Amino acid sequence: xxxxxxxxxxxxxxxxxxxxxxxxxxxxxxxxxxxxxxxxxxxxxxxxxxxxxxxxxxxxxxxxxxxxxxxxxxxxxxxxxxxxxxxxxxxxxxxxxxxxxxxxxxxxxxxxxxxxxxxxxxxxxxxxxxxxxxxxxxxxxxxxxxxxxxxxxxxxxxxxxxxxxxxxxxxxxxxxxxxxxxxxxxxxxxxxxxxxxxxxxxxxxxxxxxxxxxxxxxxxxxxxxxxxxxxxxxxxxxxxxxxxxxxxxxxxxxxxxxxxxxxxxxxxxxxxxxxxxxxxxxxxxxxxxxxxxxxxxxxxxxxxxxxxxxxxxxxxxxxxxxxxxxxxxxxxxxxxxxxxxxxxxxxxxxxxxxxxxxxxxxxxxxxxxxxxxxxxxxxxxxxxxxxxxxxxxxxxxxxxxxxxxxxxxxxxxxxxxxxxxxxxxxxxxxxxxxxxxxxxxxxxxxxxxxxxxxxxxxxxxxxxxxxxxxxxxxxxxxxxxxxxxxxxxxxxxxxxxxxxxxxxxxxxxxxxxxxxxxxxxxxxxxxxxxxxxxxxxxxxxxxxxxxxxxxxxxxxxxxxxxxxxxxxxxxxx
Amino acid sequence: xxxxxxxxxxxxxxxxxxxxxxxxxxxxxxxxxxxxxxxxxxxxxxxxxxxxxxxxxxxxxxxxxxxxxxxxxxxxxxxxxxxxxxxxxxxxxxxxxxxxxxxxxxxxxxxxxxxxxxxxxxxxxxxxxxxxxxxxxxxxxxxxxxxxxxxxxxxxxxxxxxxxxxxxxxxxxxxxxxxxxxxxxxxxxxxxxxxxxxxxxxxxxxxxxxxxxxxxxxxxxxxxxx
Numbered sequence: 176x177x178x179x180x181x182x183x184x185x186x187x188x189x190x191x192x193x194x195x196x197x198x199x200x201x202x203x204x205x206x207x208x209x210x211x212x213x214x215x216x217x218x219x220x221x222x223x224x225x226x227x228x229x230x231x232x233x234x235x236x237x238x239x240x241x242x243x244x245x246x247x248x249x250x251x252x253x254x255x256x257x258x259x260x261x262x263x264x265x266x267x268x269x270x271x272x273x274x275x276x277x278x279x280x281x282x283x284x285x286x287x288x289x290x291x292x293x294x295x296x297x298x299x300x301x302x303x304x305x306x307x308x309x310x311x312x313x314x315x316x317x318x319x320x321x322x323x324x325x326x327x328x329x330x331x332x333x334x335x336x337x338x339x340x341x342x343x344x345x346x347x348x349x350x351x352x353x354x355x356x357x358x359x360x361x362x363x364x365x366x367x368x369x370x371x372x373x374x375x376x377x378x379x380x381x382x383x384x385x386x387x388x389x390x391x392x393x394x395x396x397x398x399x400x401x402x403x404x405x406x407x408x409x410x411x412x413x414x415x416x417x418x419x420x421x422x423x424x425x426x427x428x429x430x431x432x433x434x435x436x437x438x439x440x441x442x443x444x445x446x447x448x449x450x451x452x453x454x455x456x457x458x459x460x461x462x463x464x465x466x467x468x469x470x471x472x473x474x475x476x477x478x479x480x481x482x483x484x485x486x487x488x489x490x491x492x493x494x495x496x497x498x499x500x501x502x503x504x505x506x507x508x509x510x511x512x513x514x515x516x517x518x519x520x521x522x523x524x525x526x527x528x529x530x531x532x533x534x535x536x537x538x539x540x541x542x543x544x545x546x547x548x549x550x551x552x553x554x555x556x557x558x559x560x561x562x563x564x565x566x567x568x569x570x571x572x573x574x575x576x577x578x579x580x581x582x583x584x585x586x587x588x589x590x591x592x593x594x595x596x597x598x599x600x601x602x603x604x605x606x607x608x609x610x611x612x613x614x615x616x617x618x619x620x621x622x623x624x625x626x627x628x629x630x631x632x633x634x635x636x637x638x639x640x641x642x643x644x645x646x647x648x649x650x651x652x653x654x655x656x657x658x659x660x661x662x663x664x665x666x667x668x669x670x671x672x673x674x675x676x677x678x679x680x681x682x683x684x685x686x687x688x689x690x691x692x693x694x695x696x697x698x699x700x701x702x703x704x705x706x707x708x709x710x711x712x713x714x715x716x717x718x719x720x721x722x723x724x725x726x727x728x729x730x731x732x733x734x735x736x737x738x739x740x741x742x743x744x745x746x747x748x
Numbered sequence: 749x750x751x752x753x754x755x756x757x758x759x760x761x762x763x764x765x766x767x768x769x770x771x772x773x774x775x776x777x778x779x780x781x782x783x784x785x786x787x788x789x790x791x792x793x794x795x796x797x798x799x800x801x802x803x804x805x806x807x808x809x810x811x812x813x814x815x816x817x818x819x820x821x822x823x824x825x826x827x828x829x830x831x832x833x834x835x836x837x838x839x840x841x842x843x844x845x846x847x848x849x850x851x852x853x854x855x856x857x858x859x860x861x862x863x864x865x866x867x868x869x870x871x872x873x874x875x876x877x878x879x880x881x882x883x884x885x886x887x888x889x890x891x892x893x894x895x896x897x898x899x900x901x902x903x904x905x906x907x908x909x910x911x912x913x914x915x916x917x918x919x920x921x922x923x924x925x926x927x928x929x930x931x932x933x934x935x936x937x938x939x940x941x942x943x944x945x946x947x948x949x950x951x952x953x954x955x956x957x958x959x960x961x962x963x964x965x966x967x968x969x970x971x972x973x974x
Binding site for chain 1: 789797824882884936
């Protein structure tokens, strides 16, 4: 929790205000969990350029744009808000920009020219809130289909309303409509990839125009797996959202559980006991290994190397068995709870972890042996799908893809949470930015994760609570519920009303399987979220994909899609 | 090769960043370009796995489902079970806690008055729509009467949507009949995790209860049991 008294500003916010006042009259800077700039929509384009370019600001990485509908939120004068979150990779600092918007036709200038990453985030806000972005290059629906009427995340939109999508509503890119080509391009052909294509790992669609073998134009369409995660979380209690977070990045669902629960815990101002936090760390790192295993394994299958898939999935199956022994499910774990874990780990947890630590490295070594010098892999991976350092930042990359482009930003070290500051581990960085760099970074990260787990098991207390002892937040022990009236009341209140999370807003960010996983939560003090926005790490990756593949072949594009690690579950939410 | 500050990468994060760019050659070696030597070397790796699996058939990572099944833990979240008392009646008192806690909204309960006065209330209808259920186990955690468990049975498939709604006859535990695949997810008791609670094991601790603890201890009725 912030230690700054009300009305005062912490040092970063004070610096921000001092610097802003050189250019903007009367800048409004507030101190919340992050330094928050409150700006009028007219000032936004100038402010955006200033925030990116000013040598003392340099907020070069666009993280997130969350719309908020204030219809049922007390104490807010404007109907809508656009809430931006920005990151300075060079100064490791986050900032929030809040722009109040009026009812009627809420709009603000597009900043897709300042941060290319904003392109899809603005389309999403247009789709779900109906915000208008004058100057946007391609403003159309993104997550909902074209037959959709209304804007789903507005508070006056009923949660159960559905719309049919007919064949006439299919997305056809502008370039695919152009029938006639000039004489030089008469042989170009439009190819449709997906949504049900084995290489798309989920359901997404890519339409590309080919000149011979080369892709000259491409556009991707997502939303086939959209299941209104954010709208549904507004109709469920804080704890009931946990099973929904499993389905974001389903390859590493435990990391999502932990990230969400930690966001709510920080809103509540509670800490998880040491044992609970370290168990979370151990299983999060195992989940990260699984995530990378799936990414690399599936990617290599797409390039024709099936054997590696078996080796990597062997690691994954064994980790799944460990997680199943802890919580009873393999894929959709729902293990973390706000304030701790649903139950303590089984008695043989440490022994099982140690067995896994011994069995995983030989399999990784075998994959390395098969892949690194194979000529097919070499030619599909080396120099293909190159993303330079500048491009990666501009496109909003985080996680292994950003590190493979030469930027050493890892949330676990940039802002350590749980016990990451006590572990001795490295952040592997590669400067090439191609498919092979992303492969190498992921392999190196898996080995670092094993090292973190080894250290975490050393400091794991042999016994002790895993839950924070606050019965407003966690369920009382079961035997007390059976025999003790007071506990039964706490139990009923917990189930019926949910956790009383204090009113306020918070953005929390964690290192997910493929990048910075952020949760922006708004509470009005009720037992359920007022607004919950997830910042999915692969959303900016997919947005950039259609630009990365220009000039490459379809089969290279498939390999590139695999190394970026697109998880449709969190992409579409 | 550890730096607190890497000027080449331009990062001021106090991170220990290792640059792995130089760890791999930038150009393919001769054997890579000739293709076959590396393929043979790769085949040696896969053959080693093959021989190991052939010799140790019992330790094969794959399972011949459905002839053989993976063994799951006692926490596995499968088909639900409605627990019964010794006289065969359902332990459930139709308090709607499970239906309330369900994030998928898949439990339907209709409560009725039980003819036996000490049971007071029981479910006339208790339906779980298995097509909606997400197997999160929140209902088990929410049950204040130890009446709802889960089994390790995960083979739930149906030929029609009507069959997917499991009613009391499908959910209730048959006395003496046993449970298919065994018990799975169940209420968790701190301690060894499985010992059913007795009155003596109750350690009433309410954080920050402002002295209400003594009052409760003085008035707790020892005879009330679920």
